[in-house]
Amino acid sequence: MHFWYSLVDFLLPFDWMQYGFMKNALLGVLLVTPIFGLLGTMIVNNKMAFFSDSLGHSALTGIAIGVILGNAFPLLNIKPIWSMMFFSVLITIAILVVKEANTASTDTIIGVFSSSAVALGLVILTRNGGFNKYSGYLIGDFLSISPTDLLLLGMVFVLVILLWVLIFNKLLLASMNPSLARSRGIKVKQYEYLFAVMMAVIVTISIQWVGILIISSLLVIPAASSRNIAKNMRQYHIYSVLIALVSGLSGLILSYFWGTATGATIVLITSGFFALTFGLKLRLG
């Protein structure tokens, strides 16, 4: 971390960058936003925006379960992030399994799971009227990111990039036509699960900084904006990651000066990009 701090001091010798929490947040943004830009491309391609939304919501239940476990076994000292992650992965797998039964449309199934999860979480957390303690999760706080969080984030960053290199082509083919992918020897189901679990993990990890309310926008909007102007997969990824990065950095700085929530500010800037690229698309056709 010392290396990072002195690097930032050297490159960005501004007043607002002298604080440790800003340096941490900056590194956090640099790690999180590219991942969101990358994963978002596939989420938008597969029309999974609603799915990522429900993942965000199920995090609330994860927190609630963490609270219960924390009360029951105070000695174990379970952090909410682990119970959140466990529950998100559980919900993800449950949605995929029920979806395969093919009895209702995906929308409906996700809707059912998402609302049930939120309801369960709210029931547990509002017991004895103590919800205010947890409302921070709704908005998120980028500035509270700690060096330990950054270490975890760094590991996830490397893992996601590695997986994205290994599985992207197969995932793309499977998303376009499962039978076609199968005829070329791709184990479609495995990749589908792997991608969904990956999404669950990354959403859960970032939720404490970005906030439940807007996490899925951060996944969807950069890719959606990029889609307005991209002509092939490479451009799609490049624009998406760039838009996510630029929005992340400018959002962090602006939120510092405006005193606003960082996650929301970032999302607002990505929406600006969407409007811009949409305009470009209309003009260029």
Next chain:
Amino acid sequence: MKHPICVNSDCKICESSLCCTKINNFGVKRSGIEILKNVNLHIHCGDLTAVIGPNGAGKSTLLKAILGEISHTGELQFLDANNGTTKPSMGYVPQKLDLDSTSPTSVLDLFAAAHTNLPIWFTYPKKIRDRVRESLALTHGEHLINKRLGELSGGELQRVLLALALDPVPHLLLLDEPVSGIDQKGLELFYQTVSTLRKNYDLSIILVSHDLNLVAEYANRVAFVNNKTIECCGTPQEVFTNEKVIQTFGLDWSNRFQRVEKDRVANALLV
């Protein structure tokens, strides 16, 4: 064609390593509902077998079961020229792609994703462009390489998917023709291409088709799927004069077919 319609599977003249595809007492159930039962079909290499039948009869399901995507009961055997079982490579041309028309996926992206492990969002292998152009040339689609899949017309997309299924050349080619969205000219071009391929590579081809006229012209075997099973199978001449087929597609069509057939024979005699 180097061999007559297959009678037994120990023929020694096959050029393809897949000589016979035998489907015996084949059935498919999905969530408790029977979709196909008691299906028997025998496909020899070099055969173009057209599967026809009313909508929802289970034609696409049959293809997916052969592909191994859906589980099935009964026997599905692939035999080589020496009557041993083999595991053939399969090419599949789906009806459509699950892709909205704005998706930034180019034709090159599709091929590169299928052919390489290098992530296409990062880079393309050097030789891929030439290879894709070559395979597209087989189906007259070289000019489509940089287009987005969403921009293609129905016929163009079908040709692109056919080119993909043929690279590498499979032993068994499964084609699921879209119900609509392809103009007549595009459809004829497609059938011509398939039929050339069949002659050049001695492929086994199963084609789910909706165009009876083209089937009559290009297929050498026809299987009529109805009431969850293959009700009738044989040469186009045999199938199109079958009573059950006439009932489904109408007498008009059958009469016309027979007239055209007669003309064809008469013309052949004249020549």
